Amino acid sequence: AGSWTAAGGAWVGDRGGYYGGLALRDYRDDGLxxxxxxxxxxxxxxxxxxxxxxxxxxxxxxxxxxxxxxxxxxxxxxxxxxxxxxxxxxxxxxxxxxxxxxxxxxxxxxxxxxxxxxxxxxxxxxxxxxxxxxGARSQYIYLGGLLQKLGVQAEFVRVAEHKTAPEQFTERGPTPTAEDDHRDLLVQTEAVLLHDVGGGRRLSVPELRDRLAxxxxxxxxxxxxxxxxxxxxxxxxxxxxxxxxxxxxxxxxxxxxxxxAPRPADVMGSRDRIALVYIDGDMVDGRSRSVPLAGNRLAGSYTIAAALQQARADSRVRAVVLRLETPGGSSLAADVLWREVYLTARVKPVIASMGSTAASAGYYVASAAGQIFASRSTVTGSIGIYYGKADVSALLGKLGLNVVTYRTAPHADADSIFRPFTDEERTQIGGKIKHFYDVFVDRVSRGRKLTPEQVDAVARGKVWTGAQAHERRLVDRLGGLREALAEARHLGHLPPD
Missing domain, CATH: 3.90.226.10 (2-enoyl-CoA Hydratase; Chain A, domain 1)
Incomplete structure (x- = not known):
């Protein structure tokens, strides 16, 4: 975690969270x-x-x-x-x-x-x-067959049909819906690459595609x-x-x-600024942290909420840019951060800048911002939710292990990995998942000024590129971090430098 100043260009190490100050006026030596x-x-x-x-x-x-x-x-x-x-x-x-x-x-x-x-x-x-x-390619690994051989049963309840992430654990290959979605995403992202490379190298898209093949x-x-x-x-x-x-x-x-060259810190200290708040990594409840060896970053709701609160309270912060680099995560963390973004947007401009991915819970949070910027190739949307577990009882049986559970209520061990869900529990979970989906749709509806029906029509777990999301009013403008910062400077009445 840390902060950097656009004028000074220095990244200052900081373990306190994701709050960063951006001083907007450059400082230069007199001599060229x-x-x-x-x-x-x-x-x-x-x-x-x-x-x-x-x-x-x-x-x-x-x-x-x-x-x-x-x-x-x-x-x-x-x-x-x-x-x-x-x-x-x-x-x-x-x-x-x-x-x-x-x-x-x-x-x-x-x-x-x-x-x-x-x-x-x-x-x-x-x-x-x-x-x-x-040429472009994408690959997905399906573990359903392996898990079945091991005696592990993955059980998931989801909303809706395009929320295909759980299928990597339940299926041997993509369902027809997943197949169509994966192919469409690949075609859309390749189109951006062909457009840009063709423009830069002065080749038509058909000619470039033929040469790349x-x-x-x-x-x-x-x-x-x-x-x-x-x-x-x-x-x-x-x-x-x-x-x-x-x-x-x-x-x-x-x-x-x-x-x-580094700029003297005292030149920048008292100036008005933009706060750059990161949400990078899988979103989780609690504090942000990194996973040893795996190299994964976890974006914790407590850490990021504190950063947004600090930016909201700092009178020198004239606007906030929320930089999202997350595939999603906890629905609770998403709602906590949605609320913090919403409260911040009530007192100063908040611009969401989507990086590589801002999907599912990441889009949930972004929807509370005043404006959303995304690159054409950004992976976003995936407005949906799922819940599940792995049942390892068959695997333990193969190994000669037995787990005995005592309970005081029928569903006290519903989330246990030592037994499957009952039909009644699947029905109950489906109802709860539908409730969370409705909350998700409501948050997006309020932030994007769309009706719940309009949101549901482009939701249902469907992943969109930034360009597609822009066409469907899920994104306001196409552009990267530079454009988002420029808009934040404009709305915060800060000089362009």
Missing amino acids: QGRHVVKIRLESTPGDRGHARLLATLWRLAAAPEVAGVVFQLKAEPASSGAHAEEMGDALRMLRSRGKKVLCHLDEGGGRALHVCSQADRIVVNPAGGVRFS RGPFTAPEARAAGLIDGVAHDDELTAAMAEVVGERLPLLPPDASPAL
């Missing part, structure tokens, strides 16, 4: 530094917060007159999702619109690298590398296909950039560039 190129080397794909920090760095470079260009030296994919690739591509276009030259250097680029780098002035690849991409590509093949412009070793990047810029300039790492 010598012109140079900044080389950004990525050896691993940025995580959600690393991605936001990288965007902030690029925005600062775009505003620095001493920076003539940027070299992206990519040893890994530059984005973890289509939505992040869109935001990175937008940052590259912003650099170019401010007169900066952008060169991408790949070892072996995949789809995300091609998506981002297609927005650069020039793409070069290691002579022994290439482009390892020939011949991949993956060696460097010469990628060049012949019009996907890259040339080849270069690492030590040849200065010369390669000189061809783009028109003069030979020093390549400096970010920490050596005066444009990214």
Whole structure:
């Protein structure tokens, strides 16, 4: 957890939660530094917060007159999702619109690298590398057959037919509804990639699709296909950039560039600002935490609620941007945070910025914001709910184990993993799940100013891309974090810098 200032560009470590201050006015030294190129080397794909920090760095470079260009030296994919690739591509276009030259250097680029780098002035690849991409794909693992062999029965009750996540535990493969939904999502996200890459490389979508189908590509093949412009070793990047810029300039790492020098903290301390509040990871009740070894982040309702309360009470915070990077989670956590967002939006502007995913409980929370921004490839919607458990009684029987339970009421052990649900319990759970679904629909209805019937028509667990959600009035505007921050500055009456 932590905070960063857009003007200072520094990420200040903080263990207290997700509340961050964004000072909006830049500070610069009086003397103009010598012109140079900044080389950004990525050896691993940025995580959600690393991605936001990288965007902030690029925005600062775009505003620095001493920076003539940027070299992206990519040893890994530059984005973890289509939505992040869109935001990175937008940052590259912003650099170019401010007169900066952008060169991408790949070892072996995949789809995300091609998506981002297609927005650069020039793409070069290691002579022994290439482009390892020939089309979009998605994969889903179904455990139903394995669990059945083990003697484990997954039992779920859901609302509604498009809420297909539990099927990975109950089925051997996708149901027809899930099959259609998965294919549609893949087609929609590929369309964004083809549009952006085609535009950047000046290829029509049909022509680009035909060329990509011949991949993956060696460097010469990628060049012949019009996907890259040339080849270069690492030590040849200065010369390669000189061809783009028109003069030979020093390549400096970010920490050596005066444009990214830390700003004195006292310059920023008292200014009005935007609070950037993160909800990243699976949403859970309690405090935010990370799962050791697995590397998963859990977004805790207590931690995020405290951050929103702090932002709401701080008179220097003129607006709040809620950054969502979550597939969903606890319905209770969602409602707690929906309430905090709702209360905050009553006293100051709240803008929801959807990253890679803001689905299910994530959309629940976002619906309370004054405006919702999403990238075209953002995965959102999934307005639905499910509940279930695993019954391991058959597995224990195979192992010769027996569990004896004593109870004072018929349903005292209904959530026990040592027996299945009874028919009566399934009926009761179905009723409770329907109640929670109705609450979900009501929250969305109030936030989006739609009737419950209108919400239900686009809900029922259906996943949408950001572009589809925008068409269905679940999202207000298409755009990434940069556009959300700009709107927050506007609504908070803060200067554009």
